Amino acid sequence: MAAQVSIVKCPTYDETEVLKELQRSIDLIGGIQSIVKKGDRVLLKPNLLYGKAPEKAVTTHPSIIRGILQIIKEAGGSPILGDSPGLGSVIAVAEKAGIKKVADAMGCPVIEFNRPVLPGERKGTIFKNIEIDRAVLEADVIINLPKWKTHAQMFLTLGVKNLFGCVPGPRKALWHLKAGEDRDLFARVLVDIYQLIQPSLTILDGIVGMEGNGPNSGKPIPLGLILAGRDPLCLDQIVCDLLGISRRFLLTNRVAFEQGLGRDEIVTVGERLEDVKIAHFKLPNLIRVDWYLPGFIRKALKNALSSKPVIKEEICKQCNQCATLCPPEALKRNEKGLVFDYGRCIRCFCCQEICPEGAITIRQGWALKLKSKVNA
Ligand code: SF4
Ligand code: SF4
Known part of the structure; x- marks a missing residue:
């Protein structure tokens, strides 16, 4: 049935x-x-x-x-x-x-x-x-x-x-x-x-x-x-x-x-x-593209091929909740503020998910931007 x-x-x-x-x-x-x-x-x-x-x-x-x-x-x-x-x-x-x-x-x-x-x-x-x-x-x-x-x-x-x-x-x-x-x-x-x-x-x-x-x-x-x-x-x-x-x-x-x-x-x-179809619903930006590249090239171009979280310093209230939650501990505080270790970051976006201020946004790498433009 x-x-x-x-x-x-x-x-x-x-x-x-x-x-x-x-x-x-x-x-x-x-x-x-x-x-x-x-x-x-x-x-x-x-x-x-x-x-x-x-x-x-x-x-x-x-x-x-x-x-x-x-x-x-x-x-x-x-x-x-x-x-x-x-x-x-x-x-x-x-x-x-x-x-x-x-x-x-x-x-x-x-x-x-x-x-x-x-x-x-x-x-x-x-x-x-x-x-x-x-x-x-x-x-x-x-x-x-x-x-x-x-x-x-x-x-x-x-x-x-x-x-x-x-x-x-x-x-x-x-x-x-x-x-x-x-x-x-x-x-x-x-x-x-x-x-x-x-x-x-x-x-x-x-x-x-x-x-x-x-x-x-x-x-x-x-x-x-x-x-x-x-x-x-x-x-x-x-x-x-x-x-x-x-x-x-x-x-x-x-x-x-x-x-x-x-x-x-x-x-x-x-x-x-x-x-009741929904027109004009804004989906999140594409966060990854692989183009079926070999693993070592994907690794080398990780930042270009994927999106990454970035902090809007002017909004951040320094509460540290994002760093506490980050599963691989890729977000650390130093004297300049919060810093991402993008090599460690697994792009789970839990930090963006829980930031109470909406201070974490997602920035596309250049290859992703290119693909999004082609798809637009
Ligand atoms: S959770 Fe948001 S407001 Fe708190 S430190 Fe992280 S970015 Fe800043
Ligand atoms: S995206 Fe995930 S792994 Fe990367 S910094 Fe945010 S919480 Fe940590």
């Missing part, structure tokens, strides 16, 4: 409107009763990357959380919400994002993912030792609640990428280190995690998304959509269709297709895809 992804319009975060459209998006793919049974422990996994106000579009909006909590409670489920933010405790991040208040009011505990366990059943293709949080294994139902955002390294962060937050805190940096500069390899990590977790429902907050310099410092952009599906991989494919880009453009999709996981046959329900 073809997978279904629902698309509904929702131009506002008004709680009543969001609840109505959330309900509709779930009804269109079979209804909540087909997912949550009375007494089920339901784990919600929103995007809680960083503690910013809801209007910054960094985190899943509290109206989405309130709406889904109400729907779960009406179905008799017992919800719990968890994540492992890029920086800071989950409580602090959820408070700033307006989610803690909503969760408290709805009687939903908010937990930090800090209890890593190796799942008994290994479903990954390459990485057999990915630890995820115990709460994920203990849940009867997992509901994935990503935000529609750009992502410097992976281009977009949607349903599959959002599950990376189920890996407890410092272990996330370890996986960045293991994948190194190889984006394909990191995409394989993400697809392996997706296979381990397999959420029962994914709802994408695309009411206001983020374009450009995501996932933390991009520009909020009204998209007016909620998408829902049982399989986040299928949902991610439909987002590519909506943006008018090849499904294989998204690395996690490409890797999944190579592993025979993607489904070409996906039926959209609700709005017609042709009627």
Whole structure:
């Protein structure tokens, strides 16, 4: 049977409107009763990357959380919400994002993912030792609640990428280190995690998304959509269709297709895809080009062929959070300020992802600039 992804319009975060459209998006793919049974422990996994106000579009909006909590409670489920933010405790991040208040009011505990366990059943293709949080294994139902955002390294962060937050805190940096500069390899990590977790429902907050310099410092952009599906991989494919880009453009999709996981046959329900296509969505700059060059030439031309993070000194508040988080310790402070060691830098862009001031931007090497101009 073809997978279904629902698309509904929702131009506002008004709680009543969001609840109505959330309900509709779930009804269109079979209804909540087909997912949550009375007494089920339901784990919600929103995007809680960083503690910013809801209007910054960094985190899943509290109206989405309130709406889904109400729907779960009406179905008799017992919800719990968890994540492992890029920086800071989950409580602090959820408070700033307006989610803690909503969760408290709805009687939903908010937990930090800090209890890593190796799942008994290994479903990954390459990485057999990915630890995820115990709460994920203990849940009867997992509901994935990503935000529609750009992502410097992976281009977009949607349903599959959002599950990376189920890996407890410092272990996330370890996986960045293991994948190194190889984006394909990191995409394989993400697809392996997706296979381990397999959420029962994914709802994408695309009411206001983020374009450009995501996932933390991009520009909020009204998209007016909620998408829902049982399989986040299928949902991610439909987002590519909506943006008018090849499904294989998204690395996690490409890797999944190579592993025979993607489904070409996906039926959209609700709005017609042709009627809600998104024009002029600004994706992040291309960050790498190889031109199939031999490894030693690629190494020698690393800075020309790839993008690199740079600091806007005039904005930087010297908080040092980027240096603390950098997986290979490629960012050091000296008497002149913060300095990148681009030889060590694996281009994971975690520093850009977590900078609270948006002081880290991505600069393309000359060969990349050339390619971008040719493609323009
Ligand atoms: S995280 Fe941002 S503001 Fe803080 S030191 Fe790094 S660049 Fe500067
Ligand atoms: S400097 Fe930034 S992009 Fe480079 S490895 Fe460190 S965190 Fe990743």
